[in-house]
Amino acid sequence: DGGITQSPKYLFRKEGQNVTLSCEQNLNHDAMYWYRQDPGQGLRLIYYSQIVNDFQKGDIAEGYSVSREKKESFPLTVTSAQKNPTAFYLCASAGTGYNSPLHFGNGTRLTVT
Amino acid sequence: AQSVTQLGSHVSVSEGALVLLRCNYSSSVPPYLFWYVQYPNQGLQLLLKYTTGATLVKGINGFEAEFKKSETSFHLTKPSAHMSDAAEYFCAVSVGGSQGNLIFGKGTKLSVKP
Numbered sequence: 001d002g003g004i005t006q007s008p009k010y011l012f013r014k015e016g017q018n019v020t021l022s023c024e025q026n027l028n029h030d031a032m033y034w035y036r037q038d039p040g041q042g043l044r045l046i047y048y049s050q051i052v053n054d055f056q057k058g059d060i061a062e063g064y065s066v067s068r069e070k071k072e073s074f075p076l077t078v079t080s081a082q083k084n085p086t087a088f089y090l091c092a093s094a095g096t097g098y099n100s101p102l103h104f105g106n107g108t109r110l111t112v113t
Numbered sequence: 114a115q116s117v118t119q120l121g122s123h124v125s126v127s128e129g130a131l132v133l134l135r136c137n138y139s140s141s142v143p144p145y146l147f148w149y150v151q152y153p154n155q156g157l158q159l160l161l162k163y164t165t166g167a168t169l170v171k172g173i174n175g176f177e178a179e180f181k182k183s184e185t186s187f188h189l190t191k192p193s194a195h196m197s198d199a200a201e202y203f204c205a206v207s208v209g210g211s212q213g214n215l216i217f218g219k220g221t222k223l224s225v226k227p
Contacts, residue, residue: 006156040219042218043157043215045215101162106156107154
């Protein structure tokens with residue numbers, strides 16, 4: 001079955017360390033997105049990419065970095081510059097056209113202590 | 114600028130009762146509107162969407178929503194709540210015709226009492 005795979009499900013890191021969250025899709029979608037979810041805050045867009053080797057900052061890109069070397073993969077690195085990295089991170093993808101729905105992965109819960 | 118307001122961060126209903134989750138939006142252009150559902154520790158699933166055409170939109174699991182331009186609302190309803198409907202629900206508006214550039218509301222957590 002096609003879908004989006006995020007790994008790992010839970011991730012624990014010490015403050016000051018960079019950490020990379022994986023996102024892989026086999027839906028053949030061009031566009032991929034990273035959202036951050038905090039309790040009571042809804043979802044906030046971190047980065048998005050509409051084509052390989054190109055990506056744009058979302059609303060809260062500071063302290064994060066991404067790459068899009070392959071259509072299937074869109075990893076997110078949470079750097080030590082991110083002041084409050086503990087959160088639930090969601091990856092999504094979409095095909096072309098506004099009628100193409102967003103497909104979400106099951107998320108990675110990152111805890112930094 | 115586009116924005117979404119969901120009234121009520123928590124809603125509790127009895128099993129079999131009407132579910133009404135409220136969403137109001139602000140948009141300078143005709144909006145594309147969406148409702149998503151999230152079960153604990155999972156991603157979001159699309160419930161339904163409004164783009165153009167019929168203002169009453171039917172979705173999965175018996176949910177529907179009505180686009181009311183005059184009230185700038187897109188409330189989600191279900192005639193009879195089921196225990197399995199307990200989840201968090203997000204309303205979203207598209208800012209540029211692209212699904213990914215969505216503005217999400219803060220979510221409404223629905224509890225269903227037996």
